[in-house]
Amino acid sequence: MNVMVKVFIAQGFCFIPFLLFAQSPLDKTHLNFDTTGKKDLIDFARSLFHEKPRPASTEKKKIYFSILPVSTAIPGGGTAVFTSTTAGFYLGDRSTTYISSVSFTPYFNLKGRYGLPIRSNIWLNNNNWLIEGDTRFLVYPQYTWGLGGGQPQGDRLLVEYNYVRFYQAVLKKVTSYFFSGIGYNLDYYIDIENNDTNTPSNSIANFTHYPFGTASGKNSFSSGPSVVLLYDTRKNSLNPIPGVYANFIYRYNAEVLGTTEPWQSIYADFRKYVALTDNGPKNMLAFWTYYWTVLGTAAPYLELPAIGMDPYNRSGRGIQQNRYRGKRLIYFESEYRRDITQNGLLGFVLFANINSAAQSQTNRFDYWNPAGGGGLRIKFNKKSDTNICIDYGVSKDFSTIIVGLGEAF
Numbered sequence: 028m029n030v031m032v033k034v035f036i037a038q039g040f041c042f043i044p045f046l047l048f049a050q051s052p053l054d055k056t057h058l059n060f061d062t063t064g065k066k067d068l069i070d071f072a073r074s075l076f077h078e079k080p081r082p083a084s085t086e087k088k089k090i091y092f093s094i095l096p097v098s099t100a101i102p103g104g105g106t107a108v109f110t111s112t113t114a115g116f117y118l119g120d121r122s123t124t125y126i127s128s129v130s131f132t133p134y135f136n137l138k139g140r141y142g143l144p145i146r147s148n149i150w151l152n153n154n155n156w157l158i159e160g161d162t163r164f165l166v167y168p169q170y171t172w173g174l175g176g177g178q179p180q181g182d183r184l185l186v187e188y189n190y191v192r193f194y195q196a197v198l199k200k201v202t203s204y205f206f207s208g209i210g211y212n213l214d215y216y217i218d219i220e221n222n223d224t225n226t227p228s229n230s231i232a233n234f235t236h237y238p239f240g241t242a243s244g245k246n247s248f249s250s251g252p253s254v255v256l257l258y259d260t261r262k263n264s265l266n267p268i269p270g271v272y273a274n275f276i277y278r279y280n281a282e283v284l285g286t287t288e289p290w291q292s293i294y295a296d297f298r299k300y301v302a303l304t305d306n307g308p309k310n311m312l313a314f315w316t317y318y319w320t321v322l323g324t325a326a327p328y329l330e331l332p333a334i335g336m337d338p339y340n341r342s343g344r345g346i347q348q349n350r351y352r353g354k355r356l357i358y359f360e361s362e363y364r365r366d367i368t369q370n371g372l373l374g375f376v377l378f379a380n381i382n383s384a385a386q387s388q389t390n391r392f393d394y395w396n397p398a399g400g401g402g403l404r405i406k407f408n409k410k411s412d413t414n415i416c417i418d419y420g421v422s423k424d425f426s427t428i429i430v431g432l433g434e435a436f
Contacts, residue, residue, distance in 0.1 A: 066370040067406040068415075090116040091411035097430045109134030109142075113432045115265060115411030119152025126150070126263050126411060130432070140167040146339075148264060154200055157257070159210070161194040161338065168222050173235050174331070174353050174387035176394025180424040184234045187222035188329070191215040196255050204271075206257040212278055216240065216247040216329050231328070236387065239288060240327025247327040248287050251280035261300070265433040266412040269311065272298040276338075288325035294338070295319075298436055308366030309374060315362075315436045317342070320355040332356035334382050334396075341435045343382060345398030345420025345427065353384030357392060360436070364404075374404035376418070378435075398422035407432065 073079070095111045111132045118127055127149045135141035142165040149158040168187045172178045196210025220243045221231055232241040240247040254277045260270035274296040280286040296317040303310045319332035332355065335341075335348030342358050343350070360380035367373040379399040383392040402418030418429045 062409045064370060065406070065409045066368075066372045067409040068372075069408060071372070090114055091408050091413070093407045093411065093413040093432050095407070095415060095430070095432050108136065111432045113265065113411075113413055115263075115408075115413065118150060119154075123153045124150055125154055125259075125261070126265070128265055128411075132431075141165075142167060154206075156200070157198040157206055157208070159194070159196040159198070159255075161192060163190065163192040165190040165192075169349055170347065171231075171235065171328075171349060171352065174237060175384055176351050176386070176396060184221060184229060184231065185223035186219065186231060186329075188219040189217040191217070196253065198255055198257055204258055204260045206255075206259070208255050208257075210253040210255055210276075212249070212251060212253050212280075214247075214249045214330060216327070218244060219247060219329070220244050235328055237328050239325050240329055247329060248285055249280045249290070249327060249330055250284040250286050251278060253278040263412050266414055267298075267300050267313070267434065267436075268309075269300050269302040271300075272296070287327065289323065290326040290330075291322040292326070292330075292332075293318075293320050293322065296337075308369055308371065310365050311363075313362045313364060313434075313436065315342075315358075315360040317358050318356075319358075326354070328352075332384065334358070334384070339436070342380070343398065344378060344380060344418055344429060344435060345400050345422045345425070346380075346382070346396065347425055347427075350425075351382060351384040351394075351396055353386065354390060355385040355392075356382065358382045362435070364434075366404075371409065372406050374406075374414070375401065376404065376416075377401045378418075378420075396422065402429075 091114065093113045097109060097111070109132055111130065113128060113130045115126050115128050117124055129145070129147040131145050133141070133143050142163065144163040144165070145160070147158070147160040166189050168185050170183045171186050172183045193213040194210065196208055198206040198208030200206050219231065219240065221229060223229070230243050232238060235241055256275040258271065258273040261267040261272055262270070276294040278292045280290050282289050294317065299314045301312045303312065317337060319337070321331060331352050333349045333352035334343040334346055334356065340348070342360070358380065360378060362376050362378040364376045365374060367375060378401070379397065381395055381397045383395045385391060386393050398420055400418055400420035402416055405415040407413050407415050413432055414434065416431050416434060418435070420427055420429065
């Protein structure tokens with residue numbers, strides 16, 4: 028398939044969500060999620076031990092936990108054990124307040140690689156305020172393939188570093204579904220160095236042909252404020268049902284706040300969820316597209332837009348995280364979601380995605396990288412509508428199984 032055909036297909040994916048947004052009105056009925064007749068793994072476990080069934084949706088429990096211990100592959104090779112814990116809860120009137128969520132997904136293995144990420148979205152009463160948080164401490168190597176696309180799978184370098192992230196943002200409701208606010212973003216990459224035994228003499232700077240944030244044994248620090256605009260009609264981000272999500276983030280990293288070299292970035296994210304039936308088991312389409320770019324010339328290499336490095340680390344299912352990186356990145360994904368059982372316990376998804384990272388010399392999108400796959404859905408907790416998601420994704424020269432709590436987008 029030539030480049031122009033791929034570009035045309037990608038553009039088609041981009042415009043579909045906007046056309047659907049223009050043609051379908053907002054559906055406010057999703058603000059009251061009814062669990063009558065629904066089943067989850069907790070119901071299944073209670074029946075095994077002959078416990079009384081839980082009350083229906085009239086139950087006003089304060090917090091809903093979902094916990095998933097599993098073993099999985101990690102970037103840089105090897106296997107790690109991680110425990111994904113998600114808490115969903117309401118901090119206001121359920122008819123006018125979205126469900127808040129906090130996720131904690133620590134992982135570790137026996138070779139000194141581990142991560143402690145915590146992510147939160149806190150909706151206050153009547154959605155008057157939204158508080159977003161993303162804090163991480165990671166110790167692990169990660170492969171890099173340089174900038175742009177077209178590199179063979181084997182042409183890669185293993186980069187070792189420790190990483191600290193601290194993101195916080197506070198948004199105020201402006202009108203129904205629309206929010207604006209400010210945030211603070213800190214990224215600290217510590218002791219960046221080549222850890223590849225196959226190419227021990229090759230420096231990161233020589234391999235990537237990029238001068239910023241690639242000096243061996245050095246640190247990279249970025250710190251600065253952000254401006255955030257959000258439009259969100261989804262009741263539940265853990266398992267979105269028909270609605271719209273649009274997010275715009277402008278970030279400025281200033282020397283006065285400790286940034287090694289000043290730089291800026293823009294991240295624009297759009298998602299649309301379309302129900303194919305008015306009632307009964309879930310039967311819907313979901314669309315996702317984002318555009319991510321850095322401004323200026325001094326953005327550190329590990330801060331450049333890369334596949335799978337979006338704010339939720341969910342893009343590029345079927346593609347290795349960090350496989351494509353550039354000063355600009357564009358991404359499209361579509362997914363079909365359907366329940367298998369009438370009670371919502373089991374479901375499946377089919378997905379396809381495509382991305383392109385700008386070439387280092389021309390800053391053009393010359394290579395388009397597709398992936399696709401399918402997955403099984405098992406309802407863990409019907410009260411928070413949280414699924415166990417088991418996906419198989421495949422792309423050229425790579426395939427993987429992804430296990431987690433909550434939908435990819």
